[in-house]
Amino acid sequence: MAxxxxxxxxxxxxxxxxxxxxxxxxxxxxxxxxxVVALLPDLDFIPGLLTGQNYHQGPSHSLxxxxxxxxxxxxxxxxxxxxxxxxxxxxxxxxSHLAVxxxxxxxxxxxxxxxxxxxxxxxxxxxxxxxxxVKRHSxxxxxxxxxxxxxxxxxxxxxxxxxxxxxxxxxxxxxx
Ligand SMILES: [Zn+2]
Numbered sequence: 199m200a201x202x203x204x205x206x207x208x209x210x211x212x213x214x215x216x217x218x219x220x221x222x223x224x225x226x227x228x229x230x231x232x233x234v235v236a237l238l239p240d241l242d243f244i245p246g247l248l249t250g251q252n253y254h255q256g257p258s259h260s261l262x263x264x265x266x267x268x269x270x271x272x273x274x275x276x277x278x279x280x281x282x283x284x285x286x287x288x289x290x291x292x293x294s295h296l297a298v299x300x301x302x303x304x305x306x307x308x309x310x311x312x313x314x315x316x317x318x319x320x321x322x323x324x325x326x327x328x329x330x331x332v333k334r335h336s337x338x339x340x341x342x343x344x345x346x347x348x349x350x351x352x353x354x355x356x357x358x359x360x361x362x363x364x365x366x367x368x369x370x371x372x373x374x
Contacts, residue, residue, distance in 0.1 A: 199255065200302045200329050201345065202237055204352030205295050207360040209236020212294035214363035216287040219370040222280050229364075231284075235291040238267060239299075255308055259299060260315035264292040298356075303327035328355065 213232030222228050239258040246253045257263055271288025275281045299311055301324045310323030330348035333341045 199240065199304070199332055200298045200352060201332050201349050202240070203349050204298055204302075204329060204356055205236045205240070206233045207352065207356035208294040208298045209233055209291045211356065211359040211363040212236075213287050213291045214367050216290035217283065219363070219367040221367075221371060222275075222283055222287070223278065225371065232287070232291050235267060235271065235288050236295055238292065239263065239295045255299070255304075255311055255321070257312065257315050259296060259311040259313070261293075261296070261313055262315060264289055264296060267292040298329065300324055301327060302329040303331040305331045 209232045210229060213228070213235070217228065223231055240254070242253050242256050242258040245251075268285045268289030272281045272285025275284025275288075278284070296311060296313065300313075300322065304310055304323050304327075308321045310321035312319060313322050314320065330344070330351055332348055333344050335341070
């Protein structure tokens with residue numbers, strides 16, 4: 199898994215690209231929407247905190263879950279007059295989460311993502327990871343330093359993409 203920073207940056211870039219840079223819900227509301235949807239799959243941490251078992255990188259990291267998120271975004275967006283557009287953007291942002299996790303080094307079982315769940319239990323991960331793994335077993339200085347390095351790497355790779363997307367979005371807004 200990548201850090202929330204990496205997912206948020208990828209989500210901002212993917213959501214802005216999917217929307218063609220246009221404003222849907224509002225100038226900052228769109229950015230909140232993209233960020234929240236980008237972090238949704240990692241809510242599978244919560245049951246584990248309550249039960250002590252690890253449910254992370256389960257069904258919420260599948261293509262079916264991305265489709266479900268798209269449908270839910272569409273249903274929510276219908277009440278705001280942007281059903282199809284929000285479904286499309288929500289689905290693309292959710293896929294950006296899966297893409298970043300797929301490209302992240304995974305040193306904890308289950309290795310990779312169950313992308314084809316429930317049709318296949320296989321967990322898939324890239325042969326050559328781009329992003330560093332996140333350590334979370336103990337809060338030592340070595341672990342904190344490693345995770346800060348992982349965040350810096352994500353910022354370096356995804357920050358320019360997010361910045362470019364937001365710049366193009368701001369330019370489109372300025373043109374009206
Ligand atoms: Zn994830």
